Amino acid sequence: MVDWETLVLFVFILLIAYVAMSLRTIRPTDRGLIERFGRYNRFGHPGLVWIIPFVERLTKINITETMVDAGGQEIITKDSLNAQVDAQVYFKVKSDEESVKASAYNVNNYKIQIVALARTTLRNIIGTMNLMEANSERGKINKSLYDQLTVETRSWGIEIVRTELKEINPPKGVQDAMNNVVVANNQKIAAVDFATATETKADGEKRAKIKQAEGARQTLILEAEGQKQSKILVAEGEAQAIKLVNEAANEYFVGNAQLFKQLQTVTESLQANSKIVIPAGQSLVNVVGDLAGITATK
Numbered sequence: 610m611v612d613w614e615t616l617v618l619f620v621f622i623l624l625i626a627y628v629a630m631s632l633r634t635i636r637p638t639d640r641g642l643i644e645r646f647g648r649y650n651r652f653g654h655p656g657l658v659w660i661i662p663f664v665e666r667l668t669k670i671n672i673t674e675t676m677v678d679a680g681g682q683e684i685i686t687k688d689s690l691n692a693q694v695d696a697q698v699y700f701k702v703k704s705d706e707e708s709v710k711a712s713a714y715n716v717n718n719y720k721i722q723i724v725a726l727a728r729t730t731l732r733n734i735i736g737t738m739n740l741m742e743a744n745s746e747r748g749k750i751n752k753s754l755y756d757q758l759t760v761e762t763r764s765w766g767i768e769i770v771r772t773e774l775k776e777i778n779p780p781k782g783v784q785d786a787m788n789n790v791v792v793a794n795n796q797k798i799a800a801v802d803f804a805t806a807t808e809t810k811a812d813g814e815k816r817a818k819i820k821q822a823e824g825a826r827q828t829l830i831l832e833a834e835g836q837k838q839s840k841i842l843v844a845e846g847e848a849q850a851i852k853l854v855n856e857a858a859n860e861y862f863v864g865n866a867q868l869f870k871q872l873q874t875v876t877e878s879l880q881a882n883s884k885i886v887i888p889a890g891q892s893l894v895n896v897v898g899d900l901a902g903i904t905a906t907k
Contacts, residue, residue, distance in 0.1 A: 630662040639669040640702075640709045649714075652706040670709050674701040674770055677720055679727040681776075688739040693778040698727050698758065699770040711766030719765050723758070727772070730757045740779050747774050 634657055635641045641653020645665045653667060660667055681695040700723060702712045716722055734753050735743050743750065754772045762769060 627662060631659055633658045633660055633667050635667075635669060638673050639671055640704060640706075642668045642670065642709060642713055644668070649710065652709070668713060670702055670712060672702045672704045672709070674699055675720070677724050677727075679724055679731065682728055682731070684732050684735045686735060686740045686743060687737060690740045690779055692735065692740055692743065693776070694731055694735060695775040696727060696731055696754065697773045697775055698723055698754075699772070700762075700767050701770060702767050708766035711764060716765045719762070719767060722765075723762065723767075726758060726761055727754065730754055730761075735777075740777075743777050747777070750774050 633641070633653075635653050635655045637655045639655070641658060642649060643651045643653050643658070643660060643665055645661070650665065653669075658667060676697055676699050679696040679698060681693055683691045684694045686692050702709060702719075712719055731750075731754060734750055734757075738746070738750075751772050751774055754774070755769055758769045758772065
């Protein structure tokens with residue numbers, strides 16, 4: 610007799626297992642390729658995807674930006690030096706169906722292929738340049754590497770985002786010589802800066818002395834001008850006094866020039882403390898009057 614309860618339980622377990630094996634999830638960072646019996650059947654978008662167990666297979670392709678290191682390698686430059694070169698390549702698989710299919714079916718392991726292609730391209734680029742050019746034109750090398758990788762991988766369904774040249778190291782002997790040149794150049798620049806600073810300081814001191822001498826000269830000029838103006842003012846004052854005296858003389862002593870002269874003589878005699886001899890029988894008033902040419906009133 611068939612145990613229906615056991616059979617139902619068994620079928621239920623098989624159904625759960627089938628559902629569990631049939632349901633797949635695709636994250637937003639991935640895209641899916643669903644194959645049926647080894648042939649491409651349909652495209653899987655992010656979310657829940659139903660596949661037929663043992664008949665269909667889901668392959669997930671990451672579409673986020675990825676970085677691969679080209680790895681350090683020795684490259685012989687145009688001037689026959691062995692430079693140690695390393696670079697990085699940033700890329701991502703395009704999210705559309707055709708690009709995702711191309712990344713899976715047109716190239717076998719595109720990450721390894723990009724590394725090999727980047728190493729070969731770097732050798733071709735740097736091999737045509739000398740070491741100094743390679744060190745000074747990193748932007749040019751990055752652009753050339755980017756352009757060539759973009760062309761070579763256009764059928765792979767990927768996008769080259771950017772390339773970065775990490776380092777270009779010359780041989781140790783050449784590096785030491787370059788370091789010595791840099792040190793010598795720095796010392797030369799320091800010596801030039803010191804000489805320039807010394808010259809600037811000397812020029813400043815010279816300008817300060819010139820300014821000081823100019824200030825002293827202006828001071829002497831101002832003092833001379835002051836003395837000149839002072840003498841001019843004194844002379845003008847004396848001239849004005851003489852003018853006033855003459856005007857007074859002309860106004861009050863017109864026709865009395867002799868009398869004015871006698872008065873002036875008496876005044877000067879008295880100011881000079883001159884001795885006046887008084888004759889016997891005359892008074893001081895009469896003597897002064899005679900000197901002045903004035904007749905004393907009796």
